């Protein structure tokens with residue numbers, strides 16, 4: 714569990730960025746947590762505080778009951794609990810060949826080569842990119858690079874995975890594959906925290922949300938309650954997902970996902986009825 718207790722953070726002393734944020738992540742059984750908010754609300758800054766790359770100006774963060782410490786060996790230990798994938802994959806790709814890059818952090822942990830090979834192949838399989846294992850990274854597409862960056866974190870077997878804008882630069886097919894990957898990872902017990910402006914994607918994949926605005930936590934709750942609060946979404950310049958709009962404007966049930974809607978026979982019946990009436 715990650716307990717964030719009244720943290721404040723500033724890059725410059727006169728300009729507070731995170732203001733008295735408290736969250737208990739992983740307390741209940743939500744698997745995928747969404748952090749949403751307008752540009753500059755502090756989402757990435759919060760992520761960097763969670764992985765110890767930034768230190769709160771005041772307040773504290775506890776991971777499994779232990780307060781984060783900032784010595785090198787403590788931060789290495791923390792990486793085994795919380796891994797982060799940045800918005801820009803180039804920020805965390807260091808080697809020119811896929812398999813070498815994915816293995817990078819494992820060499821730092823001084824794991825035996827056999828174990829490294831196993832973990833690398835396993836992560837590449839999970840991400841469906843085993844076929845590019847020996848390819849130079851410079852020839853990969855943006856979507857493939859994103860997968861390589863995620864593989865480089867998955868090999869650490871961290872309990873928590875932080876994904877900052879995981880759909881940035883991905884086409885619709887890449888976005889669907891990313892949603893499927895997140896779903897698959899959570900089935901295997903991975904805990905995930907995502908920050909994104911893509912509300913349709915977030916609604917599909919996350920169970921529980923925190924909304925930040927100007928560095929303050931202004932709302933939290935299960936996805937239905939957060940996305941039915943039109944006023945707060947409007948105040949934070951956030952879109953309502955299309956499935957929530959269908960519910961509100963057409964009085965359809967509130968479907969948790971596109972596939973739930975498509976498989977709902979009642980909807981199909983309604984559509985058939987409408988088309989019969991039109992004829």
Ligand SMILES: Nc1ncnc2c1ncn2[C@@H]1O[C@H](COP(=O)(O)OP(=O)(O)OP(=O)(O)O)[C@@H](O)[C@H]1O
Nearest residue numbers: 724725730750751752753754755756757758759910
């Ligand atoms: N290295 C830095 N030095 C000074 N200020 C920074 C730095 N990084 C971010 N900021 C400022 O901190 C605030 C929060 O930025 P942050 O990137 O955390 O927001 P965000 O919610 O992730 O934004 P976005 O949705 O645009 O990615 C912004 O005002 C930003 O300008």
